[in-house]
Amino acid sequence: MLENKNILVVEDSEDLIQIWKRLFPxxxxxxxxxxxxxxxxxxxxxxxxxxxxxxxxxxxxxxGTELIEKLRASNENLKxxxxxxxxxxxxxDMLPENTxxxxxxxxxxxxxxKLLEILSP
Amino acid sequence: xxxxxxQRKSLKDQExxxxxxxxxxxxxxxxxxxxxxxxxxxxxxxQIDLLQVENEFPSECKSALDKIASTxxxxxxxxxxxxxxxxxxxxxxxxxxxxxxFIEETTKSYSLTMQHLGIRLIVEVxxxxxxxVCHPWQLGQVILNLVNNAMDAVRKLETKWIKIELGREPGFxxxxxxxxxDGIPQQHLHKIMTPFYTTKKTGTGLGLSLSTAIVxxxxxxxxxxxxxxxxxxxxxxxxxSHA
Numbered sequence: 001m002l003e004n005k006n007i008l009v010v011e012d013s014e015d016l017i018q019i020w021k022r023l024f025p026x027x028x029x030x031x032x033x034x035x036x037x038x039x040x041x042x043x044x045x046x047x048x049x050x051x052x053x054x055x056x057x058x059x060x061x062x063x064g065t066e067l068i069e070k071l072r073a074s075n076e077n078l079k080x081x082x083x084x085x086x087x088x089x090x091x092x093d094m095l096p097e098n099t100x101x102x103x104x105x106x107x108x109x110x111x112x113x114k115l116l117e118i119l120s121p
Numbered sequence: 122x123x124x125x126x127x128q129r130k131s132l133k134d135q136e137x138x139x140x141x142x143x144x145x146x147x148x149x150x151x152x153x154x155x156x157x158x159x160x161x162x163x164x165x166x167x168q169i170d171l172l173q174v175e176n177e178f179p180s181e182c183k184s185a186l187d188k189i190a191s192t193x194x195x196x197x198x199x200x201x202x203x204x205x206x207x208x209x210x211x212x213x214x215x216x217x218x219x220x221x222x223f224i225e226e227t228t229k230s231y232s233l234t235m236q237h238l239g240i241r242l243i244v245e246v247x248x249x250x251x252x253x254v255c256h257p258w259q260l261g262q263v264i265l266n267l268v269n270n271a272m273d274a275v276r277k278l279e280t281k282w283i284k285i286e287l288g289r290e291p292g293f294x295x296x297x298x299x300x301x302x303d304g305i306p307q308q309h310l311h312k313i314m315t316p317f318y319t320t321k322k323t324g325t326g327l328g329l330s331l332s333t334a335i336v337x338x339x340x341x342x343x344x345x346x347x348x349x350x351x352x353x354x355x356x357x358x359x360x361x362s363h364a
Contacts, residue, residue: 013160019167026174058156063342085159086152093340093359105163105197107190108170 005119007031008050010040010067011083012060027112037062037070044071050078052119057084057094057101068096079118083111152334155200162193218260220251220294220358221287227264228285231272240275241282251287251294253358259335263343264296266328267354271300274352278302293341293357302352305345 007024009031011017017033024031032048034040037059044050053071057064064082072078082101084091095101100118102111169190172178178186228244235242253260268283275281278301286297329343336343336356346353 013164015164016160016167019164019171023167023171023174056160085163086156091340093361094337104159105166105193107166108174 005030005051006049007052007054007115007119008040008043008048009033010037010053010055010059010064011035012056023108027108029112029115036060037067040067041070044074049075052079052081052115054081054083054115057082058086065095068099072096081114081118151200152337158200159197162197165193166190215254215256217252217254218257220253220296221246221248223253223257223260224264224285224287224296227261228268231268235272235283238272238276239281240272243282243284244286245284246287251289253294254361255339260339263332263335263356264298266332267298267356270328270354271298271302271352274302275300289360290357292360294360296356296358297346297353298356299349299351299353304347304349304352 007029009017009020009024011020011033012035014035017035020031021033031054032043032050034043038061040053040055050071053068055064055067059067064080064084068078068080068082072080080096080099082095082099083104083106084101085104091101100114102114169186173183173186224246225244228242232242264285268285271283275283280301282301284297284299286295286299288295288297333343336358339358340361341356341358343354343356346355
């Protein structure tokens, strides 16, 4: 069901990227992985069109909120999931509308279920 | 609409501010730890998930991996608990303030000091409705930190001025504190929000990091405007529907 859905993952932890690169295909998820907001924008400029952006909140060069807003400017239907290492009681208010979030550390099963939920029509 | 200016009249109030400041320091530290530790914890959990997906383990190995995973989750809970403990709660409900009035009132308290130092203070706040829900002393501490930094920065300059502005952007109120300095040197830019980082001989290095923690707790952002010709800090606070 999800093989034709593209996920763009932005995460600055190389370790986490390397593990997710092996876990995502096993769960039938088609994803590209980058470490910065600039790399994410470059990938989209090259023609990659994600259905879902899964991003860390605090990135080396931007925030998850800014990145979601920039990508939605050219793809208003882009779904978004923020996976953050730090949240507070107002965290939801820091995110754009129609944006879900999970707080690290998160088990892959939880992450997988959340991605399925967001990508389900 | 209630309009409240910051009030620091009694010793008890001052003690409360001090205590809350200490709690904020603890909260900032806990938030920093959470940010730095939760991603590595996520690496451990994801590595366990990967091992379990890719391998068939005997039951004792599987139960050991489950134990490691539950211990990782306990470590994360401890950090979350510390953040909750340090969460600023003065036992008072937040108030609705008018940001324009609040900024004018807060900056009035600096006007004599600035006059003494030969610093021109420019306050540009528009009339109108700028309701915002917060603990006023918290926001006062943010403005105080920014203005104090600006005063330290321009003290020895030939041209000394500090400008405080309030404006709106879609979904946000924007408070800008600009001074006549030439901006933050590139080599300091990425460190200035870090706890205990300071370029001042007598600084604690906590002002900006605490201010950042306060602003984040208010669902806003505190950033340096690197496009500005002068040194400019920008606080964005969300316009909330319940304000």
